[in-house]
Amino acid sequence: MHRKGTWEKISKQVRDYSAAAGFSLVVRWVRKMDYSRASDWGARLGRLGYRLIGNHRRRSLKNLARVFGEERSPHELERIATAMFENFFRSGFECVAYSHLPAVEKKEYVQIIGKEKLDAALGLGRGVIALTAHMGNFLILMTRLALEGYDIDLLVKKMKDKKVEQRLQKLREEFSLNTIYVNPKIQAAKSSLEALKNNHVLVLLGDQKQGEGGVDITFFGMPAKAAAGPISLSISTGAPVLPMFMVRNPDQITHTLVIDAPLELTRTGSKKKDIEINAQKYTDVIQSYVEKYPDQWIWNHKRWAQ
DSSP states (O other), X not given: OHHHHHHHHHHHHHHHHHHHHHHHXXXXXXXXXXXXXXXXXXHHHHHHHHHHOHHHHHHHHHHHHHHHTTTSOXXXXXXXXXXXXXXXXXXXXXXXXXXXXXXXXXHHHEEEEXXXXXXXXXXXXXXXXXXXXXXXXXXXXHHHHHHTTOOEEEEEOOOXXXXXXXXXXXXXXXXXXXXXXXXXXXXXXHHHHHHHHTTOEEEEEOOSOOOTTOEEEEETTEEEEEOSHHHHHHHHHOOOXXXXXXXXXXXSSXXXXXXXXXXXXXXXXXXXXHHHHHHHHHHHHHHHHXXXXXXXXXXXXXXXXX
């Protein structure tokens, strides 16, 4: 039994180091490319990934069929899934290449619509909860905002592979982002409150499946769970919740960061009820963007309760 445990530990260490080495190798390779070439190579690998990564392909097609099966043909669903893989791989490659572009080019590649809404929200002095999703090239959303001089804090989950997480953290630091890890939860809450107190932009991804602490909502009419955090923080601090999403433009290499008006929160006098109602509201906003740009959302998430 002891020997088996030792072997499993060694195997995990080998996997961690291999994943980190592979990640670092890809990053060094992409750093040698210009932005357009990196984007093109990402799309190529995305198409290859669609064919080779069977479990994610099947889950994506299953989720698409659940949502659009009655209105779109199997061929159309496969087209959306393929484009989604392309977008995801493009985004990763673009993220690395984008970090080394001159500021002028960074701005040219990502146009911002609705910046005045963010400025007005920050003018209240309570910080802003930027609610986004795995949409378009969400990886460079924070970098683009930081370029405008905003203080950005990103709430993220740690990767299981420690070495890969360390490499990702180095990239975040290069992008001038402050990372807040979701665990331990008490520390995450303290850091998030501190960020808002300092009038920072706290970026939260609101489309991930939640566990026991999640709020019951519906997403495309099916039961799911949403994070209580965005609404709970807003109620506690008075910080506005601003939905914002990255959209890949038709030319495939430029992007638009769309900043929506602050979410109008419903107040009933019951914090529990308020969180439930408003979590559904922000989920509906995310759904509206997924409906509009179905090939730009990550469909291989285990998003629903079943």
